[in-house]
Structures are given as C-alpha cells and as structure tokens.
Amino acid sequence: MKPSSGSIPKPLLQDGQGQALYALLQQLNESQWWNAEQLARGQLQQLKKLIGYAIAHSPFYKQHLRDVDLNNLDLNSINALPLLTRAQLQENNGNIDCSQLPETHGVVSESMTSGSTGIPVKLRSTALTSTLWNAINMREQLWHKRQMDKVSASIRWHGEPIGLPPDGVHFTDWGLPVNLFFKTAASYFLNSSSAITAQLQWLQKIQPGYLMTHPSNLRALLQQMRQDESELDCILQVRTVGESISDDLRSSVIEQLNAKLVDLYSSEELGYIAIQCPLHDHYHIQSESVLVEVLREDGSACDLNESGKIVVSSLRNYATPLIRYEIGDYGELSEPCPCGRGLPVMKRIHGRVRNMxxxxxxxxxxxxxxxxxxxxxxxxxxxxxxxxxxxxxxxxxxxxxxxxxxxxxxxxxxxxxxxxxxxxxxxxxxxxxxxxxxxxxxxxxxxxxxxxxxxx
Ligand SMILES: [Zn+2]
CATH class of the missing domain: 3.30.300 (GMP Synthetase; Chain A, domain 3)
Structure with missing residues (x-):
C-alpha cells in the first residue's frame, strides 16, 4: 500500500533543467514505494547494462571483469565479482574510464577527491548523473519538509580560501536544485576552516533556519556554545554530511538547539548513497542510483543488523564506472522501514570522524x-x-x-x-x-x- 506521498512541486519555468528534474522526481516519487523485489529487479537490469558497457569501453574492466557471465548474473551471484579498492582506482586512474559514452549521458565533468582514505583520485561524471543527484537532493528537501522561506547556512569544507569570516559568502537564494522549484530565502556559506568562535558570531548574525555542516564541526560548535552559555534559537534542522554521527550528537542538537538533526550519507565519487527517513533516524538507500552491499571480511554478505564494510556500485555513472567499490566506511543494513518505503534501510554508518x-x-x-x-x-x-x-x-x-x-x-x-x-x-x-x-x-x-x- 502506498501512503500519501505528497505531490511534487511544479518547476517555476516552463522549460529547461527544472522540467527534466520534474519528470525524474515524479519517477522517484513512485519508485520509493516499490517493494524490495521490484527495486532489486530494476537494479539488476541497470547493473547488467553498466557491466556490459564497462567491459566494452573501459580497458581496466575489460580485464577486471573478464570472467563475468552476464547472461546468468543475478543479485546473489554478484557476490562472486571482484571488488574495486580505492588503491586499484588510483593505480588505474584514466584506464578505468570508458573511452566513449552514450550520447544521452551528456557532458562529462572531472573532479578530484581524497575520500575518507587520504588517497587522491580523479573521477569523471556525466550530466545524467548530476541530474539524478539533483533529483535526490530535491527528494531529500521534500522528505524533510524544508521551509524554503527560511535562511539557509552552510559551514563546509572548501579547498580554496573563500567564504572566510566575518562575512562568508551571501547568495540570493538556496541555489540548485531548490531554486528551480521554489522562490527561496537567501543562503550563506562559511568555510569550515574558520575559527569556531567566528562561526558562532556569523550564525548569530545571519540567524539561519537551516544549518548544514560536518559532524565534527557541529560538535565543536555545540561545545563552544556550552562553554559560552550562548544560544541559537533560530535553527529548525541541522543537516550533517561527510562524517559519521552519534546518538549523542542527535541528542545534543535537540537539547541545545531545540532542532532536529538530519544526516546525509554521500560521497563525491558516488553522489547520494543514503538519506535519512522523514520519520525515523535511520537511512534509506537511494536504490535508483546505487546498489549497496554490506560485507564481512571474507566477502560474504552480512546478515541484517550485522556491521560490515560498505561496498557500492554506482548504477548510472558510465564515465568512471564504480562497480563493487569499497568506499572505506562500515555500516549495517536493517529490516524494512515502517514508513512503507521499499528503499532498503541502513541503520548505522561508521565513517570518518575528523579531529579538530x-x-x-x-x-x-x-x-x-x-x-x-x-x-x-x-x-x-x-x-x-x-x-x-x-x-x-x-x-x-x-x-x-x-x-x-x-x-x-x-x-x-x-x-x-x-x-x-x-x-x-x-x-x-x-x-x-x-x-x-x-x-x-x-x-x-x-x-x-x-x-x-x-x-x-
Ligand atoms: Zn522510512
């Protein structure tokens, strides 16, 4: 049974990016209620297409997956496929990319990431993946019923010395993809390398309804507030990204800010992996974009509620295919969610916690x-x-x-x-x-x- 799923807002403009996203969002709005079997069938189909394409167009995968019997592949037998480690990805940088891409995947862009392993790699993605990632971003905003007329603030990592105190950077709206659908309030950015005391002054000044930051930075902010006995009563939700969070951090956000913590599991190389359920503290895997496995050290699949290493296949990125990629984090899968969404549940993610x-x-x-x-x-x-x-x-x-x-x-x-x-x-x-x-x-x-x- 499909509970009321809420409607997708119409884009502000009649043409362009918003319309493509709108169509995709409507699909996602349906597929979130699919049952496990339906989702798995869709994922297997996508995975087979990706593997076939990678073997044909990536010199690395031609070798790496040479023994795959695509015709007889199912979601149980993918366990026999080799994993892709971060070191392999680095050693084969370039060689792993597909030499050509389907025209419908659009423009290719390149980025560099060090992930949570300190191993820098170059990665490519396409217009298709960025549209999908934008759609999931929008899904997350809608799930958590953000009020777009509130100011949004972000204190995050940026490799360049921009967004420094006292002002940071001011934007007239929330940016993509939200501004394609809503007239929003302003948003602000501050570089997370700024001193914690300067960050607090900045937050007091702009009074945001939403704050996005890294968990270790959030911990330091809350600690500073306790020390100063200062308050910040404007915040409705704190959104965290980039590291693992703890139950303690969730409670501190409720106690000190009277706000809700909404966590997001994503990576530069894979986009959105899992987003927090609107009704619970656990996460829903974004199965339309990624296939997630949780494995024991011997490579066998963990049972539900058993912690193991997270292995992700990015189903739509043909530019740098990541097939059974060891992201370097640990986690636990869990029983289906009472909210009714069929997207698999990830209970806990043990990723990086960065020191200050x-x-x-x-x-x-x-x-x-x-x-x-x-x-x-x-x-x-x-x-x-x-x-x-x-x-x-x-x-x-x-x-x-x-x-x-x-x-x-x-x-x-x-x-x-x-x-x-x-x-x-x-x-x-x-x-x-x-x-x-x-x-x-x-x-x-x-x-x-x-x-x-x-x-x-
Ligand atoms: Zn749920």
Whole structure:
C-alpha cells in the first residue's frame, strides 16, 4: 500500500533543467514505494547494462571483469565479482574510464577527491548523473519538509580560501536544485576552516533556519556554545554530511538547539548513497542510483543488523564506472522501514570522524589540507596530517620517489596556507599508512588531547 506521498512541486519555468528534474522526481516519487523485489529487479537490469558497457569501453574492466557471465548474473551471484579498492582506482586512474559514452549521458565533468582514505583520485561524471543527484537532493528537501522561506547556512569544507569570516559568502537564494522549484530565502556559506568562535558570531548574525555542516564541526560548535552559555534559537534542522554521527550528537542538537538533526550519507565519487527517513533516524538507500552491499571480511554478505564494510556500485555513472567499490566506511543494513518505503534501510554508518585542528592561540578549526594543489606538485599516493604540538605538524606521505627540496617547500607552503597558520611542518615518507584501531583511516589526527594540551 502506498501512503500519501505528497505531490511534487511544479518547476517555476516552463522549460529547461527544472522540467527534466520534474519528470525524474515524479519517477522517484513512485519508485520509493516499490517493494524490495521490484527495486532489486530494476537494479539488476541497470547493473547488467553498466557491466556490459564497462567491459566494452573501459580497458581496466575489460580485464577486471573478464570472467563475468552476464547472461546468468543475478543479485546473489554478484557476490562472486571482484571488488574495486580505492588503491586499484588510483593505480588505474584514466584506464578505468570508458573511452566513449552514450550520447544521452551528456557532458562529462572531472573532479578530484581524497575520500575518507587520504588517497587522491580523479573521477569523471556525466550530466545524467548530476541530474539524478539533483533529483535526490530535491527528494531529500521534500522528505524533510524544508521551509524554503527560511535562511539557509552552510559551514563546509572548501579547498580554496573563500567564504572566510566575518562575512562568508551571501547568495540570493538556496541555489540548485531548490531554486528551480521554489522562490527561496537567501543562503550563506562559511568555510569550515574558520575559527569556531567566528562561526558562532556569523550564525548569530545571519540567524539561519537551516544549518548544514560536518559532524565534527557541529560538535565543536555545540561545545563552544556550552562553554559560552550562548544560544541559537533560530535553527529548525541541522543537516550533517561527510562524517559519521552519534546518538549523542542527535541528542545534543535537540537539547541545545531545540532542532532536529538530519544526516546525509554521500560521497563525491558516488553522489547520494543514503538519506535519512522523514520519520525515523535511520537511512534509506537511494536504490535508483546505487546498489549497496554490506560485507564481512571474507566477502560474504552480512546478515541484517550485522556491521560490515560498505561496498557500492554506482548504477548510472558510465564515465568512471564504480562497480563493487569499497568506499572505506562500515555500516549495517536493517529490516524494512515502517514508513512503507521499499528503499532498503541502513541503520548505522561508521565513517570518518575528523579531529579538530588547534591553532597556537587555542582556537579550534576543522582542518583543510589543500590536497588538490599537492597533486600539482607531485604524484602523492596517500597522505595523513598529524598534529603533534600546538605548532608542530607532521605530513606523512606515501609516494614512489622522495620529493626534491623545491617540491617539499611548495607542499609545506600549500599545507600552511590551507591550515590557516604558519605551523612548523615536517614531512616524513612511508611505504604505507596504518589505519586506526577501528579499521578506519583518518586523514587528520590530533595528538594534543592525548598530551593533555587540549581543553576539550
Ligand atoms: Zn522510512
């Protein structure tokens, strides 16, 4: 049975982007109520098309998936297909891309990401994937009944030194895709590398109804507010992205801000993976765009409510096909949602939690590294930044050859600038970088807490 699903708003304009999105949103509005079997059938069809295309047009997949019997592939037998690791993706950068694309997939764009593994890779996506990602973005706004006449604020990572305090950046509306459907209030952006106290002043000034930020940055904001005994009573929802959240963080948002926390699981390479149910704290996998598996270390599928590594196939991106891609996060699938949506439920996501950087004056900052610029200096395979003291930073690098003195100086400059302070930076070379005890890789580690130099 399909509960009332709410109607899709009409786009403001008669033609253009809004109309294409409107058609797709109507489809998504239907497919969210499909049962598990219907969804799985659709996914298998998409996956087979993608694999066939990748074998035909990607030199990497031609080899990697050479043993696949496409005719007899079903959702149980995909377990026998090889996984794609982040390291393989990096080693085969370029070679993994499809040499040609269906015309209907539109313009190709390229991006660079370090994900949560400190391993930088180049990725391509298409106009088709960005339309789908915009539609899911819109779905998320509608699920959570956002009031578009409220101001929206975002405090997020940005690789360039833009959006700095005291003003950040002001936009006249909420931007794409919401502004295709609604006349919205203004939105504002502040770089998450800004000091926490400056962020709070900024929020007090613009009084947003919605705040989007990274969980570790949110934790630091709430901590600062407790310390100052300050309040912020304008916020209706805090939207988090980019790291895992805890039940504690959800409760603090209710207690301190009288607001709801709405989390989002996405990545630069895969777009939206799962979004929070409008009625519950767990997530619905975005099955129209991704196929998600949760696996044990031996590669077998986990049972429901059993934690394992998350493996994602991006069903519509033919430009850089990601088939059974190990994203580096852990999670748990769970029973179907009482809300009636057939989209599978992911109960918990254990991803990255980033430490905060401390400047010598004691101020806390969510660290930026400038890794995109590192890559213009040298072909870095993996990196990790460690804060040893108030002014001592170590940059651990994995690469094929040692850097020249000029390259080292250039990289230190980029890092200093990105961290927002002229720290003493030491570069060290490693053949590999280890994961923390929970198996997760952390691209930034602060050892100050352990040394008792950190008040929090
Ligand atoms: Zn639900």
């Amino acid at each position: 950087l401390t400047h010598p004056d004691g101020s806390k900052h969510w660290p930026n590294f400038g890794f995109r610029k590192f890559m213009q200096v040298a072909n870095i395979k993996q990196f990790q930044v460690v804060q040893h003291g108030l002014s001592e930073i170590e940059l651990k690098l994995v690469l094929d050859s040692v850097l020249s003195a000029e390259q080292e100086a250039a990289i230190k400059n980029i890092l200093s600038e990105s961290l927002g302070h002229p720290f003493d930076i030491d570069i060290s070379y490693h053949s590999s970088l280890t994961r923390s005890n929970n198996g997760k890789f952390e691209d930034f580690i602060s050892l100050l807490a352990a040394k008792g130099q950190d008040a929090n």
